[in-house]
Amino acid sequence: MKYMLLVCGGGDDTAAPAQPEPVEPWVEDLSARREVRLHGHRLRPPADAVTVRVRGGEVLRTDGPFAETKEYIAGFDVLECATLEEAVEAAARHPVASFGAMEIRAFWDETDAETEIRRLDAELTEAARERDVERAMACYAHDAQVFPAASGQETSGIDALRKAGERALATIAGPVEREVSDFRLRVDESIAFSHALVRTRAARTDGGTLDTTARVTTGYREAGDRWQIVHQHSSVPAGAGDDGSWEVRS
Structure with a gap:
């Protein structure tokens, strides 16, 4: 307590x-x-x-x-x-x-932060599976900064992040499988950080497949009574695909 x-x-x-x-x-x-x-x-x-x-x-x-x-x-x-x-x-x-x-x-009784943040990560998995960009965006703060894998180029703000998500989904033919492992979380009052391995798999519209595992570091901020993602950085091994997100395997 x-x-x-x-x-x-x-x-x-x-x-x-x-x-x-x-x-x-x-x-x-x-x-x-x-x-x-x-x-x-x-x-x-x-x-x-x-x-x-x-x-x-x-x-x-x-x-x-x-x-x-x-x-x-x-x-x-x-x-x-x-x-x-x-x-x-x-x-x-x-x-x-x-x-x-x-x-x-x-402190006054409060919602368990770790439970809420794990629920937030599960929401991202469901949003990917359903190809629901708006559902995914609800997990991010309006001023979120995201650094996708491989390219490392910053996507700043919810509007830019939404457009990036829409562009990525336009190249995918079906649902996106998102599998999270080695999830580690540290919470300190209104700020938290997690580290995890995230494997992403999906069929591409060009007939190929997307399949890679990235190391994802995520920063969260508590705003009011909910947690949101404010910073996210992904990295993949050298030789991954050039689309900034997944390795391409035909």
Whole structure:
């Protein structure tokens, strides 16, 4: 489960040391060794804050924090822990805990990102089988950048990607078989990356066949309540076909 760790500096209980312990060892231990800390960052001081309210349709801006308090949020960390007790143990080891306070809040229940992204990849397979360009385009963000195999030439934006898909389908006589293997996924909050081997097979209108296996790296971005593809790069071994997608075998 994900937890937001709010690092609160200041307070009356104990004066902050002149030279507090460095936070880097804590970050290194929880990030690299234990893979508990997903990410985090320091925040500018309260004096640099801007507070925004809307009253009667009017936007009211106040320079400074929401309220004058001795404790303030100095930074945040996002933790992935099996239990609340594990999150408490991680927070207690933070250097600021010795003179400030660490507030732990669980993230609201959310849809499992890995399940959603795997569903997205399955949608691409079905769209290829049904030769449905629009169904495939629904998997991509409007500003997606795609680098097809062999040519490596960038296709930028959903309109260009749609035209490229239509041109490719015009050379195909029937459904496209898309087989995915060795699918590996890493999710980090609203960004994710996958690596997979994708074999694509289809009959060509000229009587030949398309059959190749490409290494595909895909970047995803969460937008609202759905994931979309924002970057995709495919590569095939030297000697593949010159159409930028598949090896041609007659």
